[in-house]
Amino acid sequence: MMLKEKVFKIVSQVMNVPFKEVNERSSSDNLGRWDSLQHINLILALEEEFKIKFTAEEIAQMGNVSIILDILQNKVTS
């Protein structure tokens, strides 16, 4: 599975929304269950899946899927 699809799948599992409703524009503003607590759960799940750790600053920025994808691309390729 491509990186993008993996991220969408995890967002869909953690936020309990159907996979097809998740896209680059999904964020804490438009996905109802994405509050600060679910944000922590999302980060935990992403770290586990990609076997990386985000910094505190990155965590604060990762409020929408397109930024998550950007940060992940950089970390995974570097």
Add this chain to the structure above:
Amino acid sequence: MFNITYAEVQDILNKAKIDHLPKLNISILRNVIVESIVPYLKFLAYKMDFSAEIRMGDYDNIVQESLGMKEGIFKKETDCVLIFMKLENLSWNLARNFPALSAEEVKNEVMRIQEAIANIHTGIRKQTDAMLLWHGFELPLYPGLGIWDSQIPMGQAGVILELNNFLRTALRSISNAYYVDLNLCLTRVGGRTFYDDRYWHIGRAPYSREALCEIASEDFKFIRSLKGKGKKCLVLDCDNVLWGGIIGEDGMSGIKLSKTYPGSSYYEFQQEVMSLYNRGILIALCSKNNAEDVREVFRNHSDMVLKEKHIAAAEINWEDKATSLKKVAANLNIGLESLVFVDDSEFEVNLVRTAIPEVTVIHLPKDKSVEYRNILASCGLFDTLIVSAEDRKRGTMYKAEAQRKQLQSQAPDLEAYLKSLEMVIEVKFADNFTLPRITQLTQKTNQFNLTTRRYSEADIKKYMEAMDVDVFSLRLMDKFGDSGFVGVCILKYTKQKAVIDTLLLSCRILGRGVENVFVIQALKLAKQRECEAVIGEFYPTAKNAQVKDFFLKQGFELLSDKAEGHYRFLMNQPIREEPSYFKKVSSHIYE
């Protein structure tokens, strides 16, 4: 602990069908953010066939909530209250500023915390009798005074240990309240992995995912026991489990079992099994072998920790293990769901998991024998809230049972056999001494249980003190040994009727007519209390089908025609005498 990811846990919970499962109501009081523990709690509840409903208290509102200022945090159905009180938010000085404090200031802080703890206990107990699980204070990874801290009794670590001792003692004095050793969880996971500093700073959430996973597992050891889901019997394969190699092929001198490598893995595993034996867990064998070969090892191998006398049941033959496990359960008179089966063979493990999924199976990979001891010790399936004197004697009691069975095969008929046992029964009202055992019986007894009502110590104590309820126990002894307290009866009185709220007998002593005596005792007591009728209730469960017609057989009449029956015995009927084959029935509940 579990080897599935956080996302997979969420996924399983999203897809789980839980509407029909009984609810497990958990309230969480906390002074830090621990929300990420919720999916783990729900997952563990689901594995236990419950649906967890979690009520989270407000952040750092433990005192307020214990004083009743949050409506709805405790409900009548609340089963369990988890308390997370991190020292940083209770006393920043003790947690992070210790070297700056004078002895006087430390003393005052300690007293303030002790008083807060006592008040929180009292406050919570006024609102609910639910099981309390209070997580202890963590010892500092880097004590304030450095290496000097470890040399003196009352350094930072010393003070926190004292606080934990105070907490532990205070919890012992309330019923149904337990100390959860958070430092054990911390030690298991390791200080470097237990905390997540990012979340501590961003959101006051101190614990890492691994920490929350371990804490949830530890909490569920208590919850499993509360709900009567603890396992009763460990069933062991022999080859490559109790010793390295195959006895039928390698012979006594070829198998690996000794205090040095490589036999030490198996020696230490056996020692771990002995710990379970001494805690009251039944040990059984299920092995594909010639019985003589296995017996030889038990009798003659000088490094065997387990001996024949520790084994309550053994199926050593060439039949399939699902059949053998069913025989073990039947032999010991316990349900399949009370068994934990341990084997090194993936084939056997998968066969049992497929054929009898009620049995919990632990796979011990042959090439990881050095981990065997740890795998068994960490499984957390055998924990009980109480380890009583009864539990410790259980192994010897099962040996006595084997002797009775031998006698039975020699006696000409059932009554003659029962008479030859010289059984003595003692019936008395519940007291503080029998309270833990009575509570345990209501939590664990499944088969001979007319109503399967589960009670905590607090519940039974309330009944003991109530004017309109009688709780009494039955103790059985015979010429082979003392079976201890094996029966509980709870009578509730309303308007000249006595209702049998609970009538149960331990599965260990079925088939001896003890239940006849128990009912007669209840009837005689009700007569003394001037009741006009005694009502018996039967609530069917998956496990108590054997008592479906119990009250009819005792001379009660059926009142209602539904699956759950209500039966009545009118007191103007004569009460029959106890069966004559009992040597003595000593009753202290009526004149």
